[in-house]
Amino acid sequence: xxxxxxxxxxxxxxxxxxxxxxxxxxxxxxxxxxxxxxxxxxxxxxxxxxxxxxxxxxxxxxxxxxxxxxxxxxxxxxxxxxxxxxxxxxxxxxxxxxxxxxxxxxxxxxxxxxxxxxxxxxxxxxxxxxxxxxxxxxxxxxxxxxxxxxxxxxxxxxxxxxxxxxxxxxxxxxxxxxxxxxxxxxxxxxxxxxxxxxxxxxxxxxxxxxxxxxxxxxxxxxxxxxxxxxxxxxxxxxxx
Amino acid sequence: xxxxxxxxxxxxxxxxxxxxxxxxxxxxxxxxxxxxxxxxxxxxxxxxxxxxxxxxxxxxxxxxxxxxxxxxxxxxxxxxxxxxxxxxxxxxxxxxxxxxxxxxxxxxxxxxxxxxxxxxxxxxxxxxxxxxxxxxxxxxxxxxxxxxxxxxxxxxxxxxxxxxxxxxxxxxxxxxxxxxxxxxxxxxxxxxxxxxxxxxxxxxxxxxxxxxxxxxxxxxxxxxxxxxx
Numbered sequence: 001x002x003x004x005x006x007x008x009x010x011x012x013x014x015x016x017x018x019x020x021x022x023x024x025x026x027x028x029x030x031x032x033x034x035x036x037x038x039x040x041x042x043x044x045x046x047x048x049x050x051x052x053x054x055x056x057x058x059x060x061x062x063x064x065x066x067x068x069x070x071x072x073x074x075x076x077x078x079x080x081x082x083x084x085x086x087x088x089x090x091x092x093x094x095x096x097x098x099x100x101x102x103x104x105x106x107x108x109x110x111x112x113x114x115x116x117x118x119x120x121x122x123x124x125x126x127x128x129x130x131x132x133x134x135x136x137x138x139x140x141x142x143x144x145x146x147x148x149x150x151x152x153x154x155x156x157x158x159x160x161x162x163x164x165x166x167x168x169x170x171x172x173x174x175x176x177x178x179x180x181x182x183x184x185x186x187x188x189x190x191x192x193x194x195x196x197x198x199x200x201x202x203x204x205x206x207x208x209x210x211x212x213x214x215x216x217x218x219x220x221x222x223x224x225x226x227x228x229x230x231x232x233x234x235x236x237x238x239x240x
Numbered sequence: 241x242x243x244x245x246x247x248x249x250x251x252x253x254x255x256x257x258x259x260x261x262x263x264x265x266x267x268x269x270x271x272x273x274x275x276x277x278x279x280x281x282x283x284x285x286x287x288x289x290x291x292x293x294x295x296x297x298x299x300x301x302x303x304x305x306x307x308x309x310x311x312x313x314x315x316x317x318x319x320x321x322x323x324x325x326x327x328x329x330x331x332x333x334x335x336x337x338x339x340x341x342x343x344x345x346x347x348x349x350x351x352x353x354x355x356x357x358x359x360x361x362x363x364x365x366x367x368x369x370x371x372x373x374x375x376x377x378x379x380x381x382x383x384x385x386x387x388x389x390x391x392x393x394x395x396x397x398x399x400x401x402x403x404x405x406x407x408x409x410x411x412x413x414x415x416x417x418x419x420x421x422x423x424x425x426x427x428x429x430x431x432x433x434x435x436x437x438x439x440x441x442x443x444x445x446x447x448x449x450x451x452x453x454x455x456x457x458x459x460x461x462x463x464x465x466x467x468x469x
Contacts, residue, residue, distance in 0.1 A: 008329075062342065062375060076334045078341060088330035100318035104306045111308065112292070146292065 013090055015072030017042040020056050022049050022066045024216055024224045026173035027079040031067045032214035033169050034083045038090045080110055083166060096166050109150060109159065110170035116143045117174065125185045126236035137189075144195055147171065151197040157204055164208055168201075172211070175202040180221040184229060244302035246271040249286050251279055252443050253451055255400040256309040257297040261441035262396050263313040267322035310340055313396055326393045333393075336386070339379055340397035347372050349466065355412040356463045366416055373401065373417060377425040384431055395432060401425070402432035403442055411452045411459075 019035065019042050021028030035042050047056055047066055059075035060068045069076045069085065076085045087095045096103050120140040127133045150167075151159065159167035168175075174190070179202075182188050192199045205211055225232075248264065248271050250257030264271050276283055276296055289305035290298045299306040299315065306315045317325040326333050347369060354365035376398065379386055386394035401417075409415055419426040432438060452459075 071331075074331050076331070076338070078338055081334050081337045081341065084337065085330050085334040088333065100315055101301070101304045101306070103318065104311050104315040107311050107314070108306075108308060111311070 009089070012072060016070075018045055018070040019043070020045045020047060020053075020059065020066055020068040020070065022047045024221055025066055026177050027065075028067045029172055029214060029216070030079045030169045031069060031082050031086070033164065033172065033211055034086045034095055036210045036213055037093065037095055037164060038086055040086065040090050080114065080166075080170065083169060087166075093163075095160075095164075095169070097160075106160070106166045109147075109167045112143075112146075113167075113170045113174075121174075121178065121189065123236055124189055125181045125187055126232045128233060129237065132236075140189060141194070144190065144198065147174075148195045148198050151201055158201065164205065164211065168205055172205065174198070175205040176215060176218070177221065180218055180225060183222055184226050245300075247274055247300040248272070249274045249276065249283075249289065249296055249298040249300070251276045251296045253448055254296055255404050256295070258399055258403075258441060258443070259309040259396050260297040260299060260312045260316070262391070262399065262438055263316040263325055265437045265440060266325060266391060266396075267316050267320050269316065269320050269322070310344065310397060313393060317393075323390075325391075325396070327387070335379075336393040336397075339376060339386070339394050342372070343376065343397055343400075347376075351416075352459075353463055353466060354416060355408050355414055356460045362414075366414070369416060370421075373422065373425060376401075377422055377428075380424045380428055382424075385428065391432070391435060391438070395428075399432065399438075402429040403445070404448070405429070407445060407448045407452060410449060411456055 017035070017040055019028070019031055021032065021044060023046055032042075032044070045053075045055065047053055049066070052064060056066065056068060057064055059070060060066075060077040063077060065077070067077075067079055067082060069082045071085075071089065076082045083095060096106055116139075120136045120143060123136040124133060124140045127136065154161070156162060158164050159171065178190055182190070190198060190202070206215060246264070246269055248257070248260055250261065250273060252275060261271075261273070274285065276286060279296070282294060286296065286298060287294060289300060290296075290307045293307060295307070297307075297309055297312060299312045301315075301319065306312050313325060326336060350365045350368040350372065354362060354369045357365060379394070383389075385391050386398065405417060409417070417425060433442060
C-alpha cells in the first residue's frame with residue numbers, strides 16, 4: 001500500500017501545474033512564491049476579476065476567488081490550503097517546519113494573519129469615519145505588535161527561520177502591499193519606530209531572490225489600487 | 241515526546257473543545273481534561289497559554305501549548321502514533337482542510353445569525369446557512385463519514401452540525417435542517433454521535449439544552465454587534 005502510494009505521488013508530481021491568479025493579488029502571490037520555493041514549474045493564468053472565466057468558476061464554485069491551483073485533473077482553492085498542498089505533493093525543500101509543534105505554531109500565525117489583518121488593517125487605512133478608524137486602529141496596532149514580538153523572539157531573518165516559510169508567505173501583504181496602500185491613503189501604520197523588526201523583515205522579504213520573481217512592482221500596484229480608491233473607501237464605510 | 245503529559249483545557253459545552261478530545265481519543269492519547277468553570281471568568285492557566293485568543297480548547301503537551309481546535313487536531317495527528325486523522329493523499333488532505341475552513345470561516349456566523357435574528361434578516365441568514373450546508377452535505381458522496389468508512393478530520397470539524405445544531409434549533413425555536421431536506425447530513429449526524437469513541441466525550445444533550453436555554457437572552461444580544469450592514 002505504501003509503495004503504491006509513493007508511485008502515485010511520483011506520477012502526480014509530473015503532471016501539469018497551472019495557477020489561476022490575478023495581477024496584484026496578494027493571495028495569488030502567496031501561491032506563486034510557494035511554487036517557486038519548491039521549484040515547481042507552472043503556467044500562470046491571469047484572471048480579470050471583473051469578468052471571471054469559466055475555468056475559475058468551474059474550479060472554485062464555492063468562493064469564486066483566486067488563487068486556484070490546477071494539478072493534473074485536480075483543483076485546490078484557498079491560498080493557505082494550496083500552500084500546504086504544494087508542500088506535501090512535491091518534494092523538498094519544505095515550506096513548513098518538520099517538527100509538529102513548530103508546524104502548529106506556523107499554522108497558528110498564518111491563520112492569525114488571515115483572521116486579523118484583512119479587516120483591521122484594511123479599515124485603518126481606508127475608513128474615513130474617524131471613530132470607526134480609531135477602534136480598529138488600536139486592534140491593528142496590537143496585532144502588528146504581536147507579529148513584531150514573534151520576530152524578535154525568533155531572532156532570525158524570517159518568521160520561518162533562515163529562509164522564507166509559511167508565515168512569511170502569509171504575511172507577504174504586510175511586506176509589500178501595505179506600503180502601497182499607505183502611500184495611496186497617506187497614512188503610515190507600519191512605522192520604523194514602533195515596528196523595527198517588521199520593517200527589516202519586510203525589506204528582506206521583498207528582496208528575497210525567489211520572492212522577487214513573482215512580486216508585482218510597487219508602482220504598478222500603486223497605479224492599480226489608486227484607481228480603486230473610491231471603491232475601497234465605500235467598502236470601508238459599509239463595514240462597521 | 242509521546243510519553244510527556246498531555247492536558248486539554250476545555251469547557252463542557254464547547255464543540256471546539258470536543259474536536260480536540262475526539263482527536264486525542266481516536267489517536268489513543270491519554271490526557272487530563274481541565275474544565276474551565278466559567279468562560280466569563282477565565283482561569284490563569286487558560287489566559288497564560290492562550291493569551292492572544294483567550295479561548296478553549298488549548299492543548300498542553302509538556303511545556304508546549306497549542307491553540308485553535310483544528311490546529312490541535314492536526315498537531316495530535318502529527319505528534320502521536322495511532323490511526324491517521326487526515327487522509328494520506330495530499331489532495332484529499334487539501335480537500336478536508338478546505339471544507340473544515342469553509343465551516344469555520346463561512347458557516348459559523350450565518351448559522352449564529354440564523355438562530356437569533358428575526359424577520360427578513362433571519363430568513364436571509366437561514367437561506368445562506370442552508371445553501372452552505374447543502375455544499376457540505378454533497379461532500380459525503382454516499383460515504384458513511386466524510387473521512388470514508390471511519391471518522392476523519394472533516395467529521396471532527398463538522399461535529400457542531402451533528403450534535404449541537406439541534407440543541408440550538410430547539411432553544412431558538414428555529415428549524416434549519418430537516419431529514420427531508422438534508423437526508424445525508426442527518427444520517428451522518430446520527431453516525432457521528434453514536435460512534436463509540438465520540439460518545440465518550442460528547443456532552444449530554446439535555447444538559448446542553450438546559451444550559452443554552454438559560455443563555456438565550458445573552459445569545460440574542462450577541463447578534464446585534466455581528467450582523468453585517
